[in-house]
Amino acid sequence: RIFSLCLLAYSINFLYIFYIQSIQNMKLANILTLLNGLVFPVIFVFIFSIIWNENGIWFAFVVSEIATLLVIYLYSIYLNKKTHGEYSGFFLKKHHDENEEMLEYTIHADENDALYLSQQVRDFLRDEKTAELVSLAMKELLIYILEINDNLDWIDVIVRDNDKSTIISIKHSGIGYNPQTDTELNSKHIDNLISISDNIDYSQILGLNNTVITIKKRDDYIFYGKKVLAEIIRF
Known part of the structure; x- marks a missing residue:
């Protein structure tokens, strides 16, 4: 039951990683996959299992998915500012040249x-x-x-x-x-x-x-x- 709380964030992260692959942003896709599948789960399982024992393991997966979603959101804001609006939005939509x-x-x-x-x-x-x-x-x-x-x-x-x-x-x-x-x-x-x-x-x-x-x-x-x-x- 606790694990089911992460399903919405999991679905968004899963689809987003495939979307990033499809637009050839392999570096970001690899980073998100590593964070979502290894780094965040290991860190949060270690921390929450100490606090809540067995239940902490399931809470760790929920927080891992939310943390990955937060990383995507913060990166989209960072890229928008870095490129002066060339890339914007959650899905990093690129604004093409007006003469293109x-x-x-x-x-x-x-x-x-x-x-x-x-x-x-x-x-x-x-x-x-x-x-x-x-x-x-x-x-x-x-x-x-x-x-x-x-x-x-x-x-x-x-x-x-x-x-x-x-x-x-x-x-x-x-x-x-x-x-x-x-x-x-x-x-x-x-x-x-x-x-x-x-x-x-x-x-x-x-x-x-x-x-x-x-x-x-x-x-x-x-x-x-x-x-x-x-x-x-x-x-």
């Missing part, structure tokens, strides 16, 4: 859909040089994902474009593909995309493969300089 545009598209496991989406991406991106490169690389990437997955239903793609960067997110089930480590696909266009990318994150969460590619905007000299340097290193 977003293309969100879900394709079926069909090559024609992949070709159509690559054309949409090329028309969507404002920088012509980046648009052409990203479009060609995404076409080959999507087709390759379809080839290695026989029973794939869909691929979810989100492209965000603002004055500072272009962010590409590709999410799907089945067999994953990491552009940085998987060498089965020999593609010049994907190699060029990797060479100009500032960061590529690949993760598998809740049965979904998620690849996030971030490209910072630069002038032409730096843009082509990285491509040329990548070609020289590969040669």
Whole structure:
């Protein structure tokens, strides 16, 4: 009966940890899991068992869940102040740049859909040089994902474009593909995309493969300089 008092807080914490994983905040998810599953229970069991004996053990789990919930709340306040409002609310909602545009598209496991989406991406991106490169690389990437997955239903793609960067997110089930480590696909266009990318994150969460590619905007000299340097290193 005492343990049942923690079920509401437990449910919120459980769902929140999965939510944080889904938005790629793995560091926070690991910290909360460690606090909730090990640190808080050990500390409070030790303290409350001395005060209330056996009942103290069950009270310890209740307080552990409440303490985890309190940590989440305090962290959301801290992050809001640290980022000057860029992240706000209990679920750390990020306020995007007012000049940012977003293309969100879900394709079926069909090559024609992949070709159509690559054309949409090329028309969507404002920088012509980046648009052409990203479009060609995404076409080959999507087709390759379809080839290695026989029973794939869909691929979810989100492209965000603002004055500072272009962010590409590709999410799907089945067999994953990491552009940085998987060498089965020999593609010049994907190699060029990797060479100009500032960061590529690949993760598998809740049965979904998620690849996030971030490209910072630069002038032409730096843009082509990285491509040329990548070609020289590969040669």
